[in-house]
Amino acid sequence: MTACTIDFEPVGRRGKCQRNESLLACARRLGVGISSICGGKGTCHACKVQVLSGTVSKPTSSELEAFTSQELKGGWRLACQTYPTSDCKLTVPPESMTTAQRTQVEGLEITVQLEPPVKAYRLQLAAPSLSAPHADADRLLEALNQQHQLHCGKVDIDTMRTLLPKLRSWNWECQAIVRNDEVIALVPWSNRQLGLAIDLGTTKIAGYLVDLSDGRTLAAKGRMNPQISYGEDIISRINGVIKSPDEGVRLRKLVAEALNQLSVELCTEANANAEEIVEAVVVGNTAMHHLFLGLPVRQLALPPFVPAVSRALDIKAHDLGLHIAPGAYVHLLPNIAGFVGADHVAMLLATEVWQAEGPVLALDIGTNTEVSLASNGRISTVSCASGPAFEGGHIKDGMRAATGAIERLRIADDSIQYQTIDQAPPIGICGSGILDALSQLYLAGIIDEGGRIMDNHPRVRTYKGQREFVLVSKKERDGHPAISITQQDIRELQLAKAAIRTGIQVLLETKGCAEEEIKQVIIAGAFGSYIDIANAVTIGMLPLLPLSCFQQVGNAAGMGAKLALISLSKRAEAQAIASRVKYIELASAPNFEQTFIQASYLGQYRIIDGRREEID
Numbered sequence: 363m364t365a366c367t368i369d370f371e372p373v374g375r376r377g378k379c380q381r382n383e384s385l386l387a388c389a390r391r392l393g394v395g396i397s398s399i400c401g402g403k404g405t406c407h408a409c410k411v412q413v414l415s416g417t418v419s420k421p422t423s424s425e426l427e428a429f430t431s432q433e434l435k436g437g438w439r440l441a442c443q444t445y446p447t448s449d450c451k452l453t454v455p456p457e458s459m460t461t462a463q464r465t466q467v468e469g470l471e472i473t474v475q476l477e478p479p480v481k482a483y484r485l486q487l488a489a490p491s492l493s494a495p496h497a498d499a500d501r502l503l504e505a506l507n508q509q510h511q512l513h514c515g516k517v518d519i520d521t522m523r524t525l526l527p528k529l530r531s532w533n534w535e536c537q538a539i540v541r542n543d544e545v546i547a548l549v550p551w552s553n554r555q556l557g558l559a560i561d562l563g564t565t566k567i568a569g570y571l572v573d574l575s576d577g578r579t580l581a582a583k584g585r586m587n588p589q590i591s592y593g594e595d596i597i598s599r600i601n602g603v604i605k606s607p608d609e610g611v612r613l614r615k616l617v618a619e620a621l622n623q624l625s626v627e628l629c630t631e632a633n634a635n636a637e638e639i640v641e642a643v644v645v646g647n648t649a650m651h652h653l654f655l656g657l658p659v660r661q662l663a664l665p666p667f668v669p670a671v672s673r674a675l676d677i678k679a680h681d682l683g684l685h686i687a688p689g690a691y692v693h694l695l696p697n698i699a700g701f702v703g704a705d706h707v708a709m710l711l712a713t714e715v716w717q718a719e720g721p722v723l724a725l726d727i728g729t730n731t732e733v734s735l736a737s738n739g740r741i742s743t744v745s746c747a748s749g750p751a752f753e754g755g756h757i758k759d760g761m762r763a764a765t766g767a768i769e770r771l772r773i774a775d776d777s778i779q780y781q782t783i784d785q786a787p788p789i790g791i792c793g794s795g796i797l798d799a800l801s802q803l804y805l806a807g808i809i810d811e812g813g814r815i816m817d818n819h820p821r822v823r824t825y826k827g828q829r830e831f832v833l834v835s836k837k838e839r840d841g842h843p844a845i846s847i848t849q850q851d852i853r854e855l856q857l858a859k860a861a862i863r864t865g866i867q868v869l870l871e872t873k874g875c876a877e878e879e880i881k882q883v884i885i886a887g888a889f890g891s892y893i894d895i896a897n898a899v900t901i902g903m904l905p906l907l908p909l910s911c912f913q914q915v916g917n918a919a920g921m922g923a924k925l926a927l928i929s930l931s932k933r934a935e936a937q938a939i940a941s942r943v944k945y946i947e948l949a950s951a952p953n954f955e956q957t958f959i960q961a962s963y964l965g966q967y968r969i970i971d972g973r974r975e976e977i978d
């Protein structure tokens with residue numbers, strides 16, 4: 363059976379594909395980032411591609427459901443369901459791509475006293491002679507301990523391998539980079555010491571290059587997590603690893619490659635070299651942490667959801683496939699539980715929530731939303747399965763925050779006012795736009811509190827057997843298919859917002875705290891930073907509090923990683939936070955189901971004596 367050549371445009375990637383290999387599998391193999399929320403089951407419709415030339419397998423039932431006959435005639439297919447029967451040229455539309463999307467790196471900055479875990483010491487060594495012929499490594503340690511009153515006892519093996527040529531070519535002058543009692547790198551006198559802080563998210567990766575001598579951020583960049591092509595949510599990725607252990611190795615390599623590329627990009631921007639990076643800190647949710655380290659993940663998907671390790675770790679960068687200074691270490695902050703990881707610890711560290719006196723809520727909204735309630739040094743945390751709806755997943759015309767996504771939306775009588783990312787023509791709707799749409803439809807009386815679309819607006823229609831509200835019509839899109847919010851989309855959004863509000867409610871009830879007592883609500887994460895808070899309150903996702911109580915802090919997990927990079931005290935504080943947090947399993951909370959049902963209705967409300975009471 364001869365292989366076919368597949369040309370993926372506009373990325374311009376071309377490669378061989380066996381006839382029994384799906385277009386999605388081929389794309390993954392070639393490193394073309396195609397979205398795959400369901401992991402290739404044909405249910406999410408996120409992997410749409412257009413076959414421009416060549417022939418492919420007959421449409422499956424999933425594809426007949428996903429496309430009209432006209433779209434199928436136009437070559438539209440689901441990459442996970444389609445197999446080539448000849449050489450093909452494909453277009454991957456922006457909404458199906460996992461790259462070129464908005465990634466957030468900014469967040470609040472805190473000034474701390476510099477206390478990095480590595481220190482540089484300038485040395486002038488005596489050259490060996492016949493009367494003093496002792497070994498280079500011993501000569502180095504002796505000089506270091508004598509000249510700087512240290513007690514260093516070892517030299518990293520990779521550093522030792524290059525010791526001989528370096529010392530001689532630098533005329534016995536060097537800087538020894540020391541971590542605890544180990545020399546981890548040897549560099550010229552003029553070198554800077556750089557650090558790398560990484561927030562390893564399920565969807566996005568944010569990286570920060572930091573000068574360890576003064577704590578300045580020299581460069582910050584984000585990129586998509588390439589593991590997305592193997593399942594958008596963490597459970598799909600874990601299931602993939604359970605089915606095939608090779609998948610775990612592949613996912614680990616993908617992240618290491620992405621981190622290496624990111625560190626090169628950051629260094630290029632700062633006119634530095636990746637080998638100048640002598641320390642790194644990585645934070646992520648527990649599953650991302652485990653996949654990065656190659657730890658087992660099966661147990662994370664099964665009750666009681668136990669992590670393989672929770673405590674902070676220090677691991678040699680080269681053991682993780684990272685190409686920074688060969689002797690450098692990667693510090694991983696502690697995890698809290700199977701679904702509350704080091705990224706939440708970093709967020710609590712950066713926002714200093716744990717020091718709050720009055721009740722403070724801290725949320726990091728994503729496919730999994732972590733919510734903490736802190737008061738007088740006590741912290742309780744829940745993890746809510748909010749799902750991918752607010753990242754555009756499971757939504758008919760949903761997409762991530764990329765060019766052409768509707769990010770803001772208002773309904774004014776019969777017309778829709780919207781704003782797209784990069785002011786490009788609309789191609790779909792991202793999380794902040796989806797939340798706006800839900801709130802606006804509710805305020806305009808087009809959906810009722812139960813989420814049912816009413817037949818009371820010219821933009822409401824029945825299409826493919828279900829009611830939907832047309833945001834941008836086919837005519838308004840110059841003949842392209844309309845962008846709409848369907849009844850099914852609204853159900854997905856209700857589940858997502860109910861999960862978050864239930865988490866808040868359970869925490870309040872567990873702590874015996876009333877909503878009105880909350881002094882502050884801190885919202886972190888990319889989605890949380892772009893949302894319109896008033897709209898989130900309108901649909902009942904967040905409690906009704908004065909808007910001045912809400913603070914959107916951007917990528918606080920990334921900021922926490924930076925703090926842990928430059929301060930040993932902050933690392934100790936992170937460990938103290940992780941041990942202090944009381945994790946509450948949401949599903950086992952009393953009245954969980956009732957609370958969830960109450961939270962799924964739209965509109966502002968409070969729970970009084972266990973009953974939902976609407977607030978006008």
Ligand code: FES
Pocket residue numbers: 386397398399400401402403404405406407408409410440441442443
């Ligand atoms: S429909 Fe293709 S990955 Fe889900």
